[in-house]
Amino acid sequence: xxxxxxxxxxxxxxxxxxxxxxxxxxxxxxxxxxxxxxxxxxxxxxxxxxxxxxxxxxxxxxxxxxxxxxxxxxxxxxxxxxxxxxxxxxxxxxxxxxxxxxxxxxxxxxxxxxxxxxxxxxxxxxxxxxxxxxxxxxxxxxxxxxxxxxxxxxxxxxxxxxxxxxxxxxxxxxxxxxxxxxxxxxxxxxxxxxxxxxxxxxxxxxxxxxxxxxxxxxxxxxxxxxxxx
Amino acid sequence: xxxxxxxxxxxxxxxxxxxxxxxxxxxxxxxxxxxxxxxxxxxxxxxxxxxxxxxxxxxxxxxxxxxxxxxxxxxxxxxxxxxxxxxxxxxxxxxxxxxxxxxxxxxxxxxxxxxxxxxxxxxxxxxxxxxxxxxxxxxxxxxxxxxxxxxxxxxxxxxxxxxxxxxxxxxxxxxxxxxxxxxxxxxxxxxxxxxxxxxxxxxxxxxxxxxxxxxxxxxxxxxxxxxxxxxxxxxxxxxxxxxxxxxxxxxxxxxxxxxxxxxxxxxxxxxxxxxxxxx
Amino acid sequence: xxxxxxxxxxxxxxxxxxxxxxxxxxxxxxxxxxxxxxxxxxxxxxxxxxxxxxxxxxxxxxxxxxxxxxxxxxxxxxxxxxxxxxxxxxxxxxxxxxxxxxxxxxxxxxxxxxxxxxxxxxxxxxxxxxxxxxxxxxxxxxxxxxxxxxxxxxxxxxxxxxxxxxxxxxxxxxxxxxxxxxxxxxxxxxxxxxxxxxxxxxxxxxxxxxxxxxxxxxxxxxxxxxxxxxxxxxxxxxxxxxxxxxxxx
Ligand SMILES: Nc1ncnc2c1ncn2[C@@H]1O[C@H](COP(=O)(O)OP(=O)(O)OP(=O)(O)O)[C@@H](O)[C@H]1O
Ligand SMILES: [Mg+2]
Numbered sequence: 022x023x024x025x026x027x028x029x030x031x032x033x034x035x036x037x038x039x040x041x042x043x044x045x046x047x048x049x050x051x052x053x054x055x056x057x058x059x060x061x062x063x064x065x066x067x068x069x070x071x072x073x074x075x076x077x078x079x080x081x082x083x084x085x086x087x088x089x090x091x092x093x094x095x096x097x098x099x100x101x102x103x104x105x106x107x108x109x110x111x112x113x114x115x116x117x118x119x120x121x122x123x124x125x126x127x128x129x130x131x132x133x134x135x136x137x138x139x140x141x142x143x144x145x146x147x148x149x150x151x152x153x154x155x156x157x158x159x160x161x162x163x164x165x166x167x168x169x170x171x172x173x174x175x176x177x178x179x180x181x182x183x184x185x186x187x188x189x190x191x192x193x194x195x196x197x198x199x200x201x202x203x204x205x206x207x208x209x210x211x212x213x214x215x216x217x218x219x220x221x222x223x224x225x226x227x228x229x230x231x232x233x234x235x236x237x238x239x240x241x242x243x244x245x246x247x248x249x250x
Numbered sequence: 251x252x253x254x255x256x257x258x259x260x261x262x263x264x265x266x267x268x269x270x271x272x273x274x275x276x277x278x279x280x281x282x283x284x285x286x287x288x289x290x291x292x293x294x295x296x297x298x299x300x301x302x303x304x305x306x307x308x309x310x311x312x313x314x315x316x317x318x319x320x321x322x323x324x325x326x327x328x329x330x331x332x333x334x335x336x337x338x339x340x341x342x343x344x345x346x347x348x349x350x351x352x353x354x355x356x357x358x359x360x361x362x363x364x365x366x367x368x369x370x371x372x373x374x375x376x377x378x379x380x381x382x383x384x385x386x387x388x389x390x391x392x393x394x395x396x397x398x399x400x401x402x403x404x405x406x407x408x409x410x411x412x413x414x415x416x417x418x419x420x421x422x423x424x425x426x427x428x429x430x431x432x433x434x435x436x437x438x439x440x441x442x443x444x445x446x447x448x449x450x451x452x453x454x455x456x457x458x459x460x461x462x463x464x465x466x467x468x469x470x471x472x473x474x475x476x477x478x479x480x481x482x483x484x485x486x487x488x489x490x491x492x493x494x495x496x497x498x499x500x501x502x503x504x505x506x507x508x509x510x511x512x513x514x515x516x517x518x519x520x521x522x523x524x525x526x527x528x529x
Numbered sequence: 530x531x532x533x534x535x536x537x538x539x540x541x542x543x544x545x546x547x548x549x550x551x552x553x554x555x556x557x558x559x560x561x562x563x564x565x566x567x568x569x570x571x572x573x574x575x576x577x578x579x580x581x582x583x584x585x586x587x588x589x590x591x592x593x594x595x596x597x598x599x600x601x602x603x604x605x606x607x608x609x610x611x612x613x614x615x616x617x618x619x620x621x622x623x624x625x626x627x628x629x630x631x632x633x634x635x636x637x638x639x640x641x642x643x644x645x646x647x648x649x650x651x652x653x654x655x656x657x658x659x660x661x662x663x664x665x666x667x668x669x670x671x672x673x674x675x676x677x678x679x680x681x682x683x684x685x686x687x688x689x690x691x692x693x694x695x696x697x698x699x700x701x702x703x704x705x706x707x708x709x710x711x712x713x714x715x716x717x718x719x720x721x722x723x724x725x726x727x728x729x730x731x732x733x734x735x736x737x738x739x740x741x742x743x744x745x746x747x748x749x750x751x752x753x754x755x756x757x758x759x760x761x762x763x764x765x766x767x768x769x770x771x772x773x774x775x776x777x778x
Pocket of ligand 1 (some may be wrong): 549554572574575579581
C-alpha cells in the first residue's frame with residue numbers, strides 16, 4: 022500500500038497547508054499555554070529543588086528519610102497517574118484544581134525531586150574549603166549559600182538542570198489528557214476536525230523548534246563535563 | 251514549626267547550662283528527628299480527631315476496597331500488557347542502541363552525523379507527541395498499527411536515543427589498548443567488540459540502563475491516550491461503575507509496586523558504580 | 530622585646546581540647562597572643578597545627594576549652610561567631626579563592642555583603658589592596674587565570690579587606706612552586722612590619738627568622754616549646770624540637 026504514495030501524496034497528507042488555514046490561531050494558543058505551563062513549572066521546581074537540596078545537605082536524618090522517600094516515590098510514579106489522581110481524583114474530596122493548576126502541581130512535585138537531587142550532588146561537589154573561606158570572612162550560613170555555594174552549584178549542575186528543564190517541557194504534553202488546550206491538544210482538535218494529520222505534524226515541529234536547541238545545548242554541556250573529567 | 255521546636259529545646263539546654271558537650275551534641279543530633287516525628291504525629295492526631303475534615307469521605311472515595319472486591323482480576327490482563335509493552339520496547343531500544351553505538355564506533359563522519367541527528371531528534375521529541383503522531387497520523391498513509399504496537403514503536407524509537415548514548419559512553423570507557431590487543435590476537439573488529447569491549451563496558455552501561463528501564467515502565471502509562479486497554483483505562487472505567495477513585499489509587503499502587511524494586515536496584519547500582527569510579 | 534611593647538592580649542586560648550572521634554588531637558592547649566605579635570607555629574605533620582589554627586575562628590568546633598578574642602568569647606554562643614570572624618582573617622593552604630568571582634570581586638564580596646559598604650568605596654579599597662600585593666593589573670582575572678602565588682596574594686588581600694585585627698595563615702606557601710614562595714612571603718613580611726598581629730603555620734625558616742617574634746612548636750597536640758623565634762630556632766630546649774629542626778634544615 023505504501024508504494025502507492027508519491028511525494029505529492031505525502032505532502033498532501035502531512036503538510037497540507039490548506040488544512041491549516043484559519044487554524045493557526047488555535048495552534049498558537051496551544052503553544053502559548055504549553056509555554057506558560059512549562060515556564061511556571063521550571064521556575065517553581067528549580068527554586069524548590071534548590072531548597073530541598075539545601076535541607077538534604079544539613080544531614081538531619083529525619084528530613085533525609087522524608088525527602089528520600091519523596092524522591093523514590095517520584096521516581097516510581099508515572100506523571101500520567103499522578104495527573105489523573107490530582108485532576109480527576111481530588112474533586113471527589115471537594116478539592117478542585119483547574120487543569121492548569123493540576124498540571125503545574127504535578128510537574129513541579131515530580132521534577133523538584135530530581136532537581137533537588139541534582140543540586141545536592143552539585144553542592145557536595147564543591148570543595149569544603151570554599152565554605153570555610155566564606156565562613157572565615159564572616160559570612161553567615163545564608164550568605165554562604167547565597168554568594169558562594171549556590172552560584173557555583175549552578176555551574177556544576179547546569180547540564181543536569183538543562184536536561185530536567187527539557188524533561189519538564191516534554192512532560193507538558195502529557196497534560197493533553199486534561200481539559201486544557203495545550204499545544205498537543207490543540208493539534209489533536211484540529212486534526213480530528215479536519216480529518217488530516219497536518220496539525221499534528223505542525224505541532225511536532227513546534228515542540229522540536231523549542232526542544233532541539235535545548236537538547237543540543239544539554240549534550241554540549243555534558244560533553245564539556247566529560248572532557249573536563 | 252520544626253524550627254520553633256528545635257529553638258525551644260536549644261533554649262532549654264542553654265538554660266540548664268549543660269556543660270557536658272558529649273550529651274549536648276548527642277541531643278542536638280537527634281533533636282530535628284524528634285521534632286519532625288512530633289510534628290508528623292501532631293498532624294496525624296489533629297487530622298484524625300480534631301479537624302473537621304471528612305475522613306470517612308476520604309476513605310470512601312480513595313480507599314474503598316469494599317467496592318473493589320471481586321474486581322481485582324480485571325487488572326491482570328492490562329498489567330501483563332504493560333509488562334509486555336515495556337519488555338518489547340526495552341528490548342528493541344537496547345537492540346537499536348547497541349547497533350547504532352557499534353556503527354558509531356567505526357568513526358565514519360557521515361554516518362556518525364546521521365546518528366547524532368537521530369539521537370538529538372528523539373531526545374527532543376516528547377513521548378506523548380510521538381505516540382499520538384504514530385497512532386493518529388500513520389493510518390493516513392495506510393500504515394495501521396495496532397495501538398499497542400504503535401506505543402511499542404514510539405517507545406523503542408525514543409529510548410534508543412538514550413541507549414545509543416549509553417552504549418557509546420560504555421564503549422568509550424574501555425581502554426583503546428584493549429582493542430589493539432584484541433586486534434593483535436587476530437580478532438576482527440566485530441569479534442573484539444563482542445568478546446573484549448562489551449564485557450568491560452558492561453559495568454558502565456548497566457546503571458544508566460536500569461534508569462532507562464524505569465523511564466520505559468513509567469512512560470507506558472501514556473498508552474492510555476491512544477486507547478490501549480491498559481491499567482489506567484481500566485481503572486477509569488471501573489471508577490465510573492463503582493463511583494469511587496479507589497481503582498485509580500490501586501493502579502498507582504500497582505505501578506509503584508512494579509517500579510519501586512527497579513528504582514531501589516538502580517540507586518544501589520549507582521552507589522556501587524560511584525564507589526568503583528572512586529577506586 | 531615585643532612582649533613589653535604590646536602587652537595587650539588579643540587572643541587567649543584556655544585549656545583547648547579537640548577530639549576527632551576518640552582521637553585526642555589537641556591536648557589542653559593554653560596560650561596568649563598579644564597585639565602586634567607574629568607567632569609562628571611549627572611542628573611535625575599531623576601534630577595538630579591546622580586543627581589548632583582552625584579552632585581559633587571556630588571553623589573547627591573545639592571540643593572543650595575557651596578561646597577569647599579581645600573580650601569576646603569565640604567558644605560562646607554560635608550566634609555571634611560571624612561577627613567575631615569578621616575581625617579574624619584567614620589564609621588557606623589551597624588559597625580557596627571563589628572561582629566564580631574575579632580577583633576584584635573576591636576582595637569586594639565580604640565588605641559589600643557584610644559591612645554593606647558601597648560598591649564604589651569598596652572597589653577603591655579593593656584596588657588599593659591589590660596594589661599593595663602587587664596585582665592591580667590582574668583585578669579582573671578569574672582565579673583560574675592566576676598563578677598559585679598570585680592567587681595566594683589575592684587571598685591575603687581578600688582577608689585584609691575586612692580590616693581584621695589578626696590574621697591566621699595555614700601553611701600559606703606550601704602549595705606553591707618554589708619561585709612563587711618569595712612573592713607571598715614578601716607580602717607577609719611587609720604586613721608584619723606594619724604591625725599586623727599574625728599567627729602563621731609555616732616551615733619557612735627564613736621567614737620565621739625575619740618576621741616572627743615568637744615560635745610555638747606543636748607536637749602530638751601539645752605545645753612543647755614557646756619562646757622568641759631566635760631562641761627556639763638556635764637553642765631549642767626540647768630534644769624533639771632539635772630533631773624536627775634538623776630535618777627541616
Ligand atoms: N576532619 C578530621 N577528621 C578526623 N581526623 C582529622 C580531621 N582533621 C584532622 N584530623 C587528624 O588530626 C590530626 C592533626 O591534623 P592536622 O591537620 O591538624 O595536622 P597538621 O599539624 O596541620 O599536619 P600537616 O603539617 O600535615 O598539615 C591528624 O592525625 C589528622 O589525621
Ligand atoms: Mg596542616
